[in-house]
Amino acid sequence: MRDTVLGAYYRPPYQDGEADEAFYRQLKVVSQSQAFVLMGDFNHPDIPWEGYTARHLQSRKFLQCTDDKFLTQVVEEPTRRGVLLDLVLTNKEGLVEDIKVGGSLGCSDHDKTEFRIVGSMCKTTSRTLDFRRANFDLFKKLLGEIPWDRALEGRGLKRAGQY
Incomplete structure (x- = not known):
């Protein structure tokens, strides 16, 4: 049986480096799970994901952290006003499929991101x-x-x- 860890995250646009470092420490622990998916608004608008670079130091540290933990970002379309802010990170290739961006949910100014987590479900805990x-x-x-x-x-x- 395989357990999948699913997390949601919101990073405020002006979050300080100390809070980012605390997040990276938590990410180090949970990313060691066999199957891990983290979704949320990471607020790093200066990262062009096709080039995997960034202008700002905090964004470069975020990229380094995801790289160190072998995480893959799977959303390819912009999610808010032409910028990709809402990400889905995973540590296992093929775990996340059918990613769709578009439409709105409530009064949010972000586009809705839908995806499917693939895997055999042997046990459900509620x-x-x-x-x-x-x-x-x-x-x-x-x-x-x-x-x-x-x-x-x-x-x-x-x-x-x-x-």
């Missing part, structure tokens, strides 16, 4: 989370420990716990 038992005080405390980019406050965004 859990229903009981949010009444959640420790929201601990959750707020942990969110408060995440490094915060002060530039985002100027854009009207608030740090967790300031709502």
Whole structure:
């Protein structure tokens, strides 16, 4: 039986290098899974994926990280205003197929990205989370420990716990 790890990620446009490094450490661990797919908005608009280069240091570090972990980016079409921001990364060739970009989902200004994960499913695990038992005080405390980019406050965004 083969387990597939599926993740979703959002990188704010002005995320600092410290937060990126924390993400890279987590990525190192999960990318060692036998089958791994990570999708999300990575906000590296300066990466022309056909050339695998970048102008900005943070984008070059992102490319180096994906290369070091042997991850392949499989989306080929722009996902927002002519730029490829929404990516699907995988560590196994042939794991992701039928990638389609286009249309909208709700009021998002990004195009919808659809894909199929290929593999034999021998076991399905499903859990229903009981949010009444959640420790929201601990959750707020942990969110408060995440490094915060002060530039985002100027854009009207608030740090967790300031709502």
